[in-house]
Amino acid sequence: MRVYILTDLEGVTGVTLWRQTGPTHREAYLEARRLLMADISAVVDGCVDGGATRVTVLDGHGCPYNMLPELMHPAAEYICGKGFPRGWGMEEGYDLGMQVGAHAMCRTANGVLCHTQNHTTDARYFYHGREMGEIAQGALEMGHFGVPCVFVSGDDAACREARDFLGEHCVTVAVKKGFGRQCASLLAPARTGALLRAGAREAMQRAHLVPPMVLPLPIPARVETLLEPVDDDVPASQIAALPHRVREGVCATALDIYSF
Numbered sequence: 001m002r003v004y005i006l007t008d009l010e011g012v013t014g015v016t017l018w019r020q021t022g023p024t025h026r027e028a029y030l031e032a033r034r035l036l037m038a039d040i041s042a043v044v045d046g047c048v049d050g051g052a053t054r055v056t057v058l059d060g061h062g063c064p065y066n067m068l069p070e071l072m073h074p075a076a077e078y079i080c081g082k083g084f085p086r087g088w089g090m091e092e093g094y095d096l097g098m099q100v101g102a103h104a105m106c107r108t109a110n111g112v113l114c115h116t117q118n119h120t121t122d123a124r125y126f127y128h129g130r131e132m133g134e135i136a137q138g139a140l141e142m143g144h145f146g147v148p149c150v151f152v153s154g155d156d157a158a159c160r161e162a163r164d165f166l167g168e169h170c171v172t173v174a175v176k177k178g179f180g181r182q183c184a185s186l187l188a189p190a191r192t193g194a195l196l197r198a199g200a201r202e203a204m205q206r207a208h209l210v211p212p213m214v215l216p217l218p219i220p221a222r223v224e225t226l227l228e229p230v231d232d233d234v235p236a237s238q239i240a241a242l243p244h245r246v247r248e249g250v251c252a253t254a255l256d257i258y259s260f
């Protein structure tokens with residue numbers, strides 16, 4: 001079984017603040033990267049437990065390089081850097097997909113670090129008229145290659161969103177419970193590590209239960225964004241009232257959903 005793992009940073013164990021998600025605050029960001037590697041390692045352990053023959057990890061968070069090579073699980077290979085190939089290398093062939101460190105879409109109530117693609121522009125993405133966040137976007141990329149997304153970890157809001165889009169058979173592991181966009185009740189890495197490993201192992205048995213996420217083609221798409229970015233801590237109620245621009249287009253395939 002070949003596993004493709006898409007990673008993000010906001011939904012990782014122990015990450016609750018924007019300052020942890022980028023290099024401006026070096027120490028906080030470095031700690032978050034260590035926590036990311038621990039979550040990945042636990043999930044790869046679960047994949048290996050479940051019989052994985054190949055595990056590929058994509059460094060999907062916005063900064064071009066989040067991985068700490070010396071902490072990468074030796075059973076995995078990983079893709080990182082700038083300018084990912086179209087399809088993120090998935091055309092090489094995978095049996096199932098996973099998302100680690102995922103976060104809920106823009107404006108999700110109590111979604112820890114929730115956003116879609118850009119957290120300073122209140123960006124919202126709609127396909128066939130339904131709003132979707134990064135979890136669905138990642139699952140659609142996988143679905144283009146016939147790969148089902150069978151595992152998602154993040155906060156409890158990300159897990160709910162994953163089940164909404166991917167169904168009850170998708171394994172979800174909540175590593176924190178949000179009280180707000182930058183506040184959560186957290187579990188210790190030793191505890192989440194065990195949960196992530198067990199969840200990934202379980203997901204390895206579920207590829208046949210979760211259909212790949214696909215939409216009818218072509219895909220009508222719309223994105224709404226603020227005209228001007230805002231600071232991290234402006235309340236959502238104020239952001240919604242600021243002027244937005246709308247862009248509409250049509251995506252020939254799911255590989256075009258970010259670039260229409």
Ligand SMILES: [Zn+2]
Pocket residue numbers: 008009010060061062
């Ligand atoms: Zn991210």
